[in-house]
Amino acid sequence: MDFRGKKYERGSNWSDPEVVELLQLWADESVQLELESCLRNQHVFNRIAEVLREKGIHRTGDQCREKIKKMKLEYRRIKDNSKAPRGGRTWKFYDVMDRVLNSRPMLAYGPMGGGVMATQVLPGGVVEGYHHQFAAPALPFGHSQHPELMEIKCEEVNSDEHCLTPEPPAAVSYQQGCPEEHEMERAFLERAQNDSPISRVEIPIETSVSPSGFSEPSMANSSRMQNAVPRPGFSALHRLRKKRKGQRVKDPLDDLLLKTLTSQRAMEERFLQMEERRFQRDLDVEERRMQLEQRRFELEREHEFRMFNVFAQMLSILKESHGGSSPSLAMPPGLDFSQTLSELMGRVGGGDQRGPRARGLARSRGDMCGFCPPEGFRRSPYLSARGNVTNIFRSSDEEGYKAYHADKYDEDTNPNGIINFGTSENKLCFDLMSKRLTQTDMNLMEPLLLQYPDWKGHMFLREEVARFLTYYCKAPAPLKAENVIVLNGCGSLFSALATVLCDPGEAVLIATPFYGGITQSVFLYGNVKLVYAYLDSKITGTSTRPFQLTVEKLEKALQDALAEGVTVRALILLNPQNPLGDIYSLSELRDYLEFAKRHELHVIVDEIYMLSVFDESATFHSVLGMDRLPDPQRTHVMWGISKDFAVSGIRFGTLYTENQDVANAVASLCYFHGVCGPVQHKVAQLLRDREWINQVYLRANHARLKAAHTYVTDELKTLGVPFLNRNAGFFVWIDFRKYLRTGTFEEEMLLWRRFLDNKVLLSCGKAFECSEPGWFRIIFADKTHRLQLGMQRIRKVLEEREREILSEEKEQPCQSDQDGKADSTDEVIFVSHHQESSCAGSSNLSDLIGLLQQQMRSSDWLQKNTAEQLA
Secondary structure, eight states: OOOTTSOOOTTOOOOHHHHHHHHHHHTOHHHHHHHHHOSOOHHHHHHHHHHHHHTTOOOOHHHHHHHHHHHHHHHHHHHHHTOOHHHHOOOTTHHHHHHHHTTOOOEEEOSSTTOEEEOBOOTTOOOOOSSOOOOGGGOSSSSOOOSSOOOOOOOOOOTTSOOEEESOOOOOOBOOSSHHHHHHHHHHHHHHHHHSGGGTOOOOOOEEEOEEEEEEEOHHHHHHHHHHOOOTTHHHHHHHHHHHHHTOOOOHHHHHHHHHHHHHHHHHHHHHHHHHHHHHHHHHHHHHHHHHHHHHHHHHHHHHHHHHHHHHHHHHHHHHHHHTSOGGGOOOTTOOHHHHHHHHHHHHTTSOOOSHHHHHHHHHHHHHHHTOOOTTOOOOTTSOHHHHHHHHHHHHHSHHHHHHHHSBOBTTTBTTSBEEOSSOOOOSOHHHHHHHHTSGGGOOOOGGGGSOOOTTOOHHHHHHHHHHHHHHTTOSSOOOGGGEEEESOHHHHHHHHHHHHOOTTOEEEEEESOOTHHHHHHHTTTOOEEEEEEOOSSOOTTOOSTTOOOHHHHHHHHHHHHHTTOOEEEEEEESSOTTTOOOOOHHHHHHHHHHHHHTTOEEEEEOTTTTOBOOTTOOOOOGGGSSOOSOGGGEEEEEEHHHHTTOTTSOOEEEEESOHHHHHHHHHHHHHHOOOHHHHHHHHHHHHOHHHIIIIIHHHHHHHHHHHHHHHHHHHHHHTOOBOOOSBSSEEEEEOGGGOSSSSHHHHHHHHHHHHHTTEEOEEGGGGTOSSTTEEEEEOOSOHHHHHHHHHHHHHHHHHHHHHHHHHHHHOTTOOOOSOEEOOSSSOOEEOOOOOSOSSOOSOHHHHHHHHHHHHHTOOHHHHSOHHHHO
C-alpha cells in the first residue's frame, strides 16, 4: 500500500524493529550532514521512507519525520524531569538516544531480549545482532557513517504491540576515530564482559514474530536485560568522545553566519552614525536659525534706539537754537524743519517715491541712453564710436566667461579648474540627446538642404514647429506655419525684433532682474535702450511674493520714462522668468497684455524655458494657449531648443507672430541669422518624435532637474542662506547680502571675484540689473560631482567671509552690517540693518536731518509702528 500521497498520521504505531531500522538510517553521517545543511528536510525523510519500504516497512516520509520528532521530545522530557515514563518503566531507547544526542558511542541491540549494549564496529567487521541486518549499499546517501552521530529525535515506543517481522534489527553501532581509541575501548569492553553477570548467567528470551518478519523479545525480558547490562568504562569513553568532539572540522556555514552577523552589526553601527550626524546637523541648523532670530531682534532694537537718539538730538538742538544759547548750532537759514519732516514722513508712508534712489535710477537710465563708458576705458582709434561701444560690452560682460574658458574644470585633466555655475545650460541630458541626434533618421543630405532656403526657414520645419507649439502650448486652434519664422537663436530674435519695432534711441520696457544678454541684443544693432521696472524683494502693496511683477510697477516705470522724454515701443516678458524662476498665471498674463494694449505696446514673450518646469505642482501657461489675445497683432512669442532640449550649442530659435508685416521685416534680417539646411532637418525630426519626447526625454529631464535642484537648495538651507524656491528653469536666485560689508554693488563685485578666485563662476545681481546688491544666480543643471565640488567651494568662501565680517564687527562694534538681511530659506524676510557714518551723534542739524532721512527711507519701522498700532 502506497502512503506517499497521505499526510503523516499522528496515531501511527511503530514496533521496536521498525524503530531500530529508522534509527539506523537516521544516524548515518550523510543523512545528518544533509539535514544540517538545508532548511527544508522533507526530501531526506522521503528517501528514508523509500529504503524502509524496500525492507518491508511501509511508512511515509511525514511519518518518519514525526516519529523522530516524538522520540527526541520524549528523550528530552525524561532527561529534563528525571522521570521514567508510563508507570515507572525505563524507556528502552533512552541510552541509545542519550549517546547519540551527546555524541557518545552508539549502543547496538544485542540478540538478547531487546536489551542494549555498547558494541564497537571494527574495520571490516559486522556486529551480529538479529539475523536480519541492514546492508550498507542500500543506503541512498553517498557518505560513510561518521563516528560522531548527529542529533536524533526519538520518543518512547509502546512495546506491548506485536512485532511486524520475525527478523531482529541490525545493531546500531559506532566507530572510533583512531587505532589508539580502538584498543582502549576494546579493553574496556572485554573487561566489562568478563565481569558482567551476563557472561555467567543465561537469561531466557521470549520472542514474538511480526508480520514483517522481525522477531522481538518481550517487554519483560527487554526490561530485565536492560537492567542487567552494565556500563563498562563509561567515564573513559566519555572523555574520549569529548576529545574527538574538540577535533571536529569547523563547519563553513559557521564562518558564513559569523560574517553575516558581523556585516549586519557593521551596517547597524554605520546607520546609527549617520543618524547621529543627521541629528547633529539638524541641531546646528536650528541653532543657526535661533542665532539669526536673536540677531534680528537685536538689530531691530538697535535701529529703534538710533532713530530715537536722532530725534532726541534734533529736539535738543531746536530747543537750544530757540533759546539762543548756541549760535553755532542754529537752524540753517531757509530750512523749515516741520516741512522737511512731513516730506520725509510722506515718502516713507507711500507718497512720492522718487527719492534719491528713484533719481539715481533715472540717472542710470539717462546714462544708458547716452552710454557713458566705464572708468579706465580707452577709446580705440581703429574703431568707430559704435565699435567702441560694442567693445565695452565685450569687455564688461564676458570677463567671467573668458576666465572660465581659459581655465575650464575637467575631472581628469584639470580638477582645479573653474566650475561654471554662471552660464544657463542644461548639462544633465547629453546622453539622451547625443543618442537621439545620431540615429539614422537624422542623417539626411539632399540638394534641398544644401541650397539657399526660404529666409523664414524651410516649410517642412515651419510646419513641424507649428504642430509642436500647438501641442505643447495647448493652443485652442492649430497654429499656422506661415506665422513661423526660424532664426539662429533667441538672441538673434531679440535683436531683429528690436530693430524692426523701434527706432534708434527708443526703448523697450522690461522688469528687473532679467537675463542680461537682452541688453546687448537690443542695443548693438538697433541702438534700442531698455527701461527698467524695478522689482524688489520686499512684499509691499499688491504684491504677494518677492520680486513680483505687477501692472502698477509697469505703469510707474512707463510714466517715469515718458516724463524723461523716452519713447517706449514694446514690453518684454520672460515666462518662466530668468533668473527668478517665476511662472506667470493666466490672470497675470492677461493683465500684462491688457496693459500693453492700453498703451499700444508690442509684447515680446520669451518662453524658452517652457518645457523646463520640473515640478508637477507648478503649471506653465503659454500666451499661445490663451483663448483670446487682447492685441494679437502686437503679440509675438519666442521659443528655442537650446534650453528645453539641452543643446545650447545648436543655435535655433523660432518666432510666432500673426502680424505679417513684422514677420516679413524679421525675415529680411534672417539673411544674417539663418539656420543651415542639415540643422533644420535634424530639428524637424526631433520635434516630430513626440513619443520619444514625452515618454523618454521629458521624464528623465524633469527628474534630473528636480534632483539637482533639491541638492543645491538643501545645501543652501544647511548654510542658512535665503533663496527663492521656484520650480522652473535651471537656476536659483540666492540672497548673499549678509556676506557684504556694505550694501553696494562694489562690494557685490568683490564677492563675485572672491568666488571666481576660488574656482567657481556665479552670476551677480548687477548683471541682471537687480536694484538690490547682494543677489546672485546659481545654475544647478549640472552633474552631481560638479555640483558637490562647486558647493564645497561656495561654502568655503562664505565661511571665510563670515569670519572676516564677525572679526570686523568685534573691532568696530558701533558699526552694523549691510542692508536687508534675510533669514528665511523659502520666502525672503528682511531685517532693517544699516550702516552709519559714525557712532557719535552729529552736532549739525542738517547732518541729523540727513541721517534721519536715510534711516526713514531705508527702513519700514514707521510703517510697522504707526500711531494706530501704538494706540
